[in-house]
Amino acid sequence: MKYRSMGKLGIKASAFGLGCMRFNGAPSGDCAADEQKAISLIRRAIDGGVTYLDTAYVYLNKTSEIVLGKALRDGYREKVTIATKMPAEAVKNRADMEALLDEELRKLQTDHIDFYLMHGINREKWEYFKSIGASHFFDDMKKEGKIRYKCFSFHSSYEDFEYIINDWDWDMVQIQYNFMDVDNQAGTKGLQLAGSKGIPVVIMEGLLGGRLANAPDNVQALYDAFPVKRSAVEWAFRWLCDHPEIGVVLSGCNEAEQIDENLRIFDTVEPGIMDEAEKKLMEDVRAAYISRTKISCTGCRYCMPCPNGVNIPGIFSVWNNVSLYNTDPATDWQFRMIREKGSGADQCVGCGACEAACPQHLDIIESLASAWKELNR
Numbered sequence: 001m002k003y004r005s006m007g008k009l010g011i012k013a014s015a016f017g018l019g020c021m022r023f024n025g026a027p028s029g030d031c032a033a034d035e036q037k038a039i040s041l042i043r044r045a046i047d048g049g050v051t052y053l054d055t056a057y058v059y060l061n062k063t064s065e066i067v068l069g070k071a072l073r074d075g076y077r078e079k080v081t082i083a084t085k086m087p088a089e090a091v092k093n094r095a096d097m098e099a100l101l102d103e104e105l106r107k108l109q110t111d112h113i114d115f116y117l118m119h120g121i122n123r124e125k126w127e128y129f130k131s132i133g134a135s136h137f138f139d140d141m142k143k144e145g146k147i148r149y150k151c152f153s154f155h156s157s158y159e160d161f162e163y164i165i166n167d168w169d170w171d172m173v174q175i176q177y178n179f180m181d182v183d184n185q186a187g188t189k190g191l192q193l194a195g196s197k198g199i200p201v202v203i204m205e206g207l208l209g210g211r212l213a214n215a216p217d218n219v220q221a222l223y224d225a226f227p228v229k230r231s232a233v234e235w236a237f238r239w240l241c242d243h244p245e246i247g248v249v250l251s252g253c254n255e256a257e258q259i260d261e262n263l264r265i266f267d268t269v270e271p272g273i274m275d276e277a278e279k280k281l282m283e284d285v286r287a288a289y290i291s292r293t294k295i296s297c298t299g300c301r302y303c304m305p306c307p308n309g310v311n312i313p314g315i316f317s318v319w320n321n322v323s324l325y326n327t328d329p330a331t332d333w334q335f336r337m338i339r340e341k342g343s344g345a346d347q348c349v350g351c352g353a354c355e356a357a358c359p360q361h362l363d364i365i366e367s368l369a370s371a372w373k374e375l376n377r
């Protein structure tokens with residue numbers, strides 16, 4: 001296992017951090033029914049050198065922290081750092097925050113949390129957290145020793161990221177990043193901004209929730225043609241670990257084989273490892289994925305709300321994801337929700353309000369019809 005610098009914190013962490021959100025294949029919802037299996041996966045990772053574990057109050061129907069707490073008995077707690085999170089939705093005032101943190105400490109069977117994150121924030125949630133005194137609360141808990149580092153995880157635009165990271169003296173940030181998300185969310189610009197401030201970055205969705213593990217034919221052909229043979233997973237992690245700003249790459253694993261494979265990969269990768277030919281390969285791979293895009297909808301939502309309730313950006317997102325990555329649980333779920341809520345393209349009456357509003361000038365009506373036909377095949 002390679003251990004990487006955590007920027008200004010002056011500590012090191014394992015390059016591979018175990019994400020505790022997906023045990024038993026659940027995207028993040030259903031409870032880890034097979035507790036023993038989850039515990040053995042966690043301990044397997046730690047025995048292999050993992051020192052960073054990521055969970056959250058809400059994961060696995062609020063049971064992820066419980067399972068992790070049990071896994072960290074018998075001397076395992078002392079070997080690792082724990083990251084967990086506070087969801088904005090669960091707290092309205094200081095008393096709520098105190099109660100929530102105490103509940104998390106109880107579940108995790110520990111007296112302190114190493115990395116405490118405001119969960120999945122954007123600018124609006126950050127303003128909310130500030131309005132209820134969360135920044136003072138985090139500072140106070142740090143002084144009391146209940147948390148070591150004050151952090152946030154992020155899912156929004158680069159502009160929001162820049163605002164939030166410059167608005168407080170954060171200790172760590174967690175962003176979604178992989179070779180397909182260089183211009184999405186915080187993106188490469190956000191990663192570099194954090195790096196320039198010495199703030200360590202933890203990566204989530206490094207395999208886009210598993211989508212990048214199974215390359216489609218045109219991408220696999222590029223990997224096959226490269227002189228050095230590596231799996232799609234190895235290429236994705238290798239590309240990430242090349243970036244010096246990154247401290248930890250999280251990966252949620254469901255099987256012992258995945259843990260073992262990731263332990264092997266993270267034993268070989270470090271900043272600056274990619275040569276020019278490898279970088280060119282990953283540029284080509286990204287282009288090959290993008291060439292599979294069905295429609296260049298950016299999800300700006302200018303077309304919404306549709307007067308007939310059609311979830312236009314949602315349908316286009318599913319259409320693109322199925323074409324780029326084949327199916328996966330998250331996309332399947334998104335499509336099911338669209339159908340269950342009656343917001344499918346079958347509700348479109350062709351009024352054209354969306355096309356008049358679309359800054360990309362997309363042929364929305366025709367594309368919706370094609371998407372719906374293909375997705376319902």
Ligand SMILES: NC(=O)c1ccc[n+]([C@@H]2O[C@H](COP(=O)([O-])OP(=O)(O)OC[C@H]3O[C@@H](n4cnc5c(N)ncnc54)[C@H](OP(=O)(O)O)[C@@H]3O)[C@@H](O)[C@H]2O)c1
Binds near residue numbers: 119
């Ligand atoms: N704070 C937030 O807002 C937030 C959001 C998302 C994630 N997270 C955290 O970040 C962690 C990582 O994100 P993620 O789970 O989305 O990570 P990810 O690494 O992008 O995806 C995990 C999936 O990758 C596949 N995988 C992992 N190792 C593999 C291997 N060696 N070979 C083949 N497939 C492999 C598995 O897919 P299969 O299940 O299909 O086998 C696994 O479920 C989460 O567990 C969670 O702790 C936080």
